[in-house]
Amino acid sequence: MTTFIENFNFFMFLLFAFMYLYQMIYMIIAFKAKRALKRGKDNIKLNKIGVIIAARNEEVVIGQLINSIHAQGYPKEFIDIFVVADNCTDQTALVAKEAGAIVKERFNTDQVGKGYALDFMLKFIDKEYSYKNYDGYLVLDADNLLDKNYIAEMNKTFNEGYRVITSYRNSKNYDQNWISAGYGLWFLHEAEYFNLPRMTLNNSCAISGTGFLVKSDIFKENGGWVHHLLTEDIEFSVSQILKGEKIGYCRNAVLYDEQPITFKQSWHQRLRWAKGFYQVFSNYGKRLIGGILFKRGNRFSCYDMAMTLMPAMLITCFSIAVNSSFYLAAILGFINEKEIILVTTMSIIKSFVWYYSILFVIGFITTISEWNRIHSTGWKKIMYSFTFPLFMFTYIPIAIVALFKKVEWKPIPHTVAKTIDDVLENVKN
Template identity: 65%
Template sequence: MDSFVSSFLHHFNFVTFLIFLLFYSYQFVYMLVALKSKRKKRNVANNHHPNKYAVIIAARNEELVIGELIKSIRKQSYSQEYVDIFVIADNCTDQTAEVAKQAGAIVRERFNKNQIGKGYALDFMFKIIGNEYSSKEYDGYFIFDADNLLDENYIAEMNRTFNQGYRVVTSYRNSKNFDQNWITAGYAIWFLHEAEYLNLPRMILNTSCAISGTGFLVHSDLIKKNGGWNYHLLTEDIEFSISQILKGEKIGYCQDAVFYDEQPITFRQSWRQRLRWAKGFYQVLSKYGKDLMRCIFTRNQNSFSSFDMSMTIMPAMILTNLSIVVNGLFYLAVLFDVLEDVGVSGTTLVIMRSIGMYYCVMFLMALITTITEWRRIHCAGWKKIAYSFTFPFFMMTYIPIAIVALFKEVEWKQIQHTVVKSIDEVQ
């Protein structure tokens, strides 16, 4: 009986791992494409034609950090005559509005306790711009969170990609508190990987990228066509990306447009944020899953992008939950002698081997990302290496989060930002 249970779990975990590899094997190709790209000198088109942009910042009780973001926008190499800054002080109880006004932004306050979330705040500001600033005729809208900071060439580089014909453009997401602890580093490594090993190869292979939370540019025509911002799920970023891909849009990526954001510091904050993300992925799957499947098999120009987005929101969570349930039930059955003549040690060894395989894959991903992005990670060298070892543990904490998100009602809650740095201090 002991050997049967151990053998079953061994084969189950191995097959699950193979299914993971099958679904995500194309991302290994992505990594090879990205690594090859990094060895080449890129030919950058000289698309310097200036466009008129509105920068939109949704902020809730962000008086500590919003001033530094606006300063970094005002220090851009891109001509300031083509940039206006709009801030939504959304349900604020502090001095966010006053700080933003003093820094030179156009500020509107919003108080609505029923419609809570970034999507509603953005829609509120888009309608104000449409009604009060229609004469400005903006070509596009930048979307940032209040804790962000921009490299001085950020807008100029994004403008270059925008002029290549992309109507949605995302950028290189770095972190201003990478070195704070294993949690902030875990986020940072993932976002660096997402930028350079997902979005960069997508761009090279002429498929669609995806936006990630903040730091992106949207053409004004898309906002007009939608009648504002119509994305209100808990993960409005992936909802927007999938919606645009299903409509035939191709999202671009600008590798040289670098911005920094603040990552949650405590595990409690991180749990709350990632619980919202996990719940949001389930919401997106429920709303767009059928359309994605339909698009994959219609063989249109965005079929592969639809497959790519499907892999983002589906198999990982489903297979992980299934694996945890099966392994957990067997382990509990063995632990409490429900299954007779089965040793705990053998079952534990099989489960630990499975965890070990997952750890090795995540560590390799972190190590490659850290080495190739070494110069862009601003902290001590030993921390960069140390946090490559802790990254797999950070990713493993998604497992209980994904399970809890299946059953728990989740609402948007603010993550307080307290890391007050200028762009010069971060770099």
């Protein structure tokens, strides 16, 4: 029995490593790509961009975002800003209007979530302005801030023929605590060590919540924003990949957003993400597997999205369930108590050390490579490399609870009222 326990935990580690080995290869490809990539050449065509911001009680931060859009190094006549004030009980609509946005208020407590708000605004735009008046739509969250060259850089990648483009997601409050840093470090890793190698290999990238540009034709083809699961971003990514779309990545377009700083906020947000991933896999899993087996669309991108959605959570939950059953059997006296508890405990500790080491290496490499783009003091950058694995481990109970709990969309309050200049001035090496 003790041999079985040891072999089981070792096998689970090998299975996990085998399924995600490609992400380690991604990191190698990213290193080479970073050396080879240069800033894109200027493209002559200036596309008309409609910026869509879904906001719920965001009076504290939305003004700074709109100001950062106005400050873009891109002709102002080619940018229109649309804000949907979604079920707001504060002055979001007024602040957005005074900042120069076209504002439409929405009140619907039955259809709650960002996806419904986006669809509401897209239908308003189509009715009042028509989809065809804009070449593309840039989707942002109210807490975002844009680097002054953000839209110009997105425009360059847009002119390369991509119909969906994601960007480099940085954090405006990385240095607040280990939770905000955990988020920030993961999004940096996702940008440069997932999307950059995907782009390099001519595979599809994936959008992540905010900061993505979509060609107007796609919304016209889809009939608006039709994705309303708890993680509408990954649902949109998967649905487009299954249609054969290749999502691009613009690493020179830098966006800053605000991360949760309390564990309660983080728990609720990531619980929604975990549940949303389960929902997306439930709705699209068969087609993703079909894409892998029968070459429907981009075969490897289908595999990549399938791995993103489910296995890590399920493998972890299954491993915990099996090891817990050993403990329970030992406590109830069905098997040799002391020996089983000792062996199981040692196996769990070994697994913890292995996973912590892997996550630390991932976080540390990302920290070093993105050092100059992380807005924090040097000692915090290093310290948060050590806490990053612990942040990732907190996904385990979240993933387990998400399997059984009914989860609804809840807004995360944003309170970091910084301008883009405030963020850039905070760079300390």
